Amino acid sequence: MFAAHSDASVKPSPIGLGRCATSPAAAHHAAATVAPTWMANMLAPGSTLVQAERDGEIIAQGAAVDCCYQVISGCVRTVMLLEDGRRQIGEFLFPGDLVGCDAAGEHGFGAEAVTPATLCRIPLRAIDERAARDQSFARELHHYMAAQLRGARARLVLLGRKTAGERVASFILEMQERLDLPRHEAIDLPMSRADIADYLGLTIETVCRGLTELRRGGLIGIDRTRILIHDGHALGRAGSEHLH
Amino acid sequence: MFAAHSDASVKPSPIGLGRCATSPAAAHHAAATVAPTWMANMLAPGSTLVQAERDGEIIAQGAAVDCCYQVISGCVRTVMLLEDGRRQIGEFLFPGDLVGCDAAGEHGFGAEAVTPATLCRIPLRAIDERAARDQSFARELHHYMAAQLRGARARLVLLGRKTAGERVASFILEMQERLDLPRHEAIDLPMSRADIADYLGLTIETVCRGLTELRRGGLIGIDRTRILIHDGHALGRAGSEHLH
DNA sequence: CGTAAGATTGATCAGAGTCAACGTACGTGG
DNA sequence: CCACGTACGTTGACTCTGATCAATCTTACG
Structure with missing residues (x-):
């Protein structure tokens, strides 16, 4: 278990703001x-x-x-x-x-x-x-x-060519980016495992196993809907984010 | 083997400028x-x-x-x-x-x-x-x-949720549509099996097997790069083109 | 406290991948 | 014109990843 404030999963949309920016990574x-x-x-x-x-x-x-x-x-x-x-x-x-x-x-x-x-x-x-x-x-x-x-x-690449483990790792990174959280802040996923599975072209069970695997490897922490990224770099590698 | 007259099916572009073909193929x-x-x-x-x-x-x-x-x-x-x-x-x-x-x-x-x-x-x-x-x-x-x-x-649905056989069937229909051929005209696929495989998230062998299966079922005819659709309806069903 | 929905883990199964062999068309050069 | 070589396509045997089936655990909520 890790600490993490349990703010609403989705940030209120600051009007006129923007989550701009694509980081290089x-x-x-x-x-x-x-x-x-x-x-x-x-x-x-x-x-x-x-x-x-x-x-x-x-x-x-x-x-x-x-x-x-x-x-x-x-x-x-x-x-x-x-x-x-x-x-x-x-x-x-x-x-x-x-x-x-x-x-x-x-x-x-x-x-x-x-x-x-x-x-x-x-x-x-x-x-x-x-x-x-x-x-x-x-x-x-x-x-x-x-x-x-x-x-x-x-996502075509993810669904067409990545393994289950890679998809899960990529997913976590994608959500971190999209929810635009500060580093070292837990991601509170708004969606169920079933939603994640149907997003990644997997089954619920396989998503769970993928998450567990990442946790066992020390790359992330899991507390039900909350995910804490311990090692983003390794997670990127686990997700084959690296290109040719 | 099916007939397949190899007439140039190149239609003139709507606006002047023909879609000039550079090679017979x-x-x-x-x-x-x-x-x-x-x-x-x-x-x-x-x-x-x-x-x-x-x-x-x-x-x-x-x-x-x-x-x-x-x-x-x-x-x-x-x-x-x-x-x-x-x-x-x-x-x-x-x-x-x-x-x-x-x-x-x-x-x-x-x-x-x-x-x-x-x-x-x-x-x-x-x-x-x-x-x-x-x-x-x-x-x-x-x-x-x-x-x-x-x-x-x-294609997200195709890659995320369709079986190998369904992907191949869908692919043939997609190509028929995109190449905009008259009905009952053979499709001359410009791409190799390897390309098809990497498009559908499969291997070459699986694409072959999928095609063979469709041929055995009488849905299509195959002559190397040319595909003739015998039963487009059945092909649509085989590709799960039908929605909820 | 009891129930239900969701999450996790385990055991088994099947669809697609891998490895391997063979077939077929095509292009080159003798 | 034929012989050969190469690239591509097809088919078969076996393997492995992820799906399926099943059981247990956890949390939220009435």
């Missing part, structure tokens, strides 16, 4: 969070606030697209369910992130709240119009989507 | 679904034509980003190589597609020619400027990136 592994700095601005015209409770559905898979959402607080997952029940989580979204902004026609992925969450529902038209008017908004939107694309592609 | 692999219609326009300012021979490097993994490329003819793959030699192909690109337009700082993925290819090298600045000036260009760029994002996420 960060550039290597999945999903550099782009800090949309324009959060507050999205709230303006025709958009409404939406609350979702834990596991509540925000977007139904296959639903017609008319709007997208920006996460204000809490954690959200995008989900693709196959006929036979197999599930893949597309991504975890944190305050500032956009959900469904890439859809065309219908939402390929659904969206659900991992924790109680607040979102801002924005008509797609409003985004189009604003992008047309506001040059720098358009540019930021473009950068955001580019970052999403980089993140998705980094 | 390349002639088959023509249009891409997402192929933007603004192909010709990209050629304008400060951009240069680049030729790449088979397996030639177009972008080095980790190279600094200063420009991106548009495929004019041929087929290109994006590649991520891990330290120990494991390889993941990010995507296959066809005429009209953009390579490296999402990069920030450095190219996470490298790019190599699958067939002899011609590309148009475009300074990123030129794209930014044009997007700033030209409203509809910016919108198309946005739509293109959204489509890329949808494609990448569909």
